[in-house]
Amino acid sequence: MPELPEVETTVRGLRPVLEGQRIAGVQVRRPDLRRAFPEDLGQRLTGATVTALGRRAKYGLIDTDRGDTMVFHLGMSGHWRVDPAELKPHDHLVIETGAGRRVTLNDARRFGSVELWPTDALADYPPFVGLGPEPLGPEFTADGLAAALKGRSASIKTMLLDQRIVAGLGNIYAVEALYEAGISPRRAAGTVSRKRLARLVEAVHHVLEAAIAAGGSTVRSYASPDGELGHFAMQLHVYGREGEPCECGGTVKRYVEGGRSTFWCPRCQR
DNA sequence: CCGACAACCTGACGGC
């Protein structure tokens, strides 16, 4: 589930629990996700105080007063649980605060990752090298996008998923943004007009902001029974709606590209 | 550069 809005929602949910708090205990119940955790993860975190939480692309950042940042990625199935009544299967990592709060990192498929990296050198964290601009930041512009896509023959959908072009979009929101912009996902990226790229940038902003807003309300109240962060249902226009009618009177179609489903309306996306 | 495919894992769901 985790694209940028889900990670942002997760970080916002963890912030009031962890920020300014001392980490009283760390329990590693399984030592690896996609890669092994750092050997000394527990020692390096225990006793540290969390100074800030943040996000870069689809990665969550937990800074500590020891100069380390815990960088986590949620993969396909990862999520944090806040003050769960009891531990569940796939709660691989448990962090307890001095205030007696408890959060767990649960990831059934284990495509996620956890790493510790010097806070002042995060730009050198290998997954961050070469990342494109934040889609909600000032550097994600129609001009920048046009420059990055110039001459590219790959589909615009593929390019939106390329984290070097823009960092944080995943399959759902790439699909939804293209729908909102009225652009066919199959169109060669380099042939999309500057005017339509401007529309796409606006659509990306709108889709992500709406998703974050939808998640925010969930987080504020911890509405999910077991405190699971990043779970919310935003209204999606085409994703997962193969065969359903589009508002324009057309029908939502699906095709597979690069092993991933793309949903679109051929009538209103050109 | 590009598309296709596989690999990494587990769980949910539909069909029979």
Place this chain on the structure above:
DNA sequence: TGCCGTCAGGTTGTCG
């Protein structure tokens, strides 16, 4: 009810 195939929001690598 149970078994089996398919699919899932990500990343990384290979191959032609």
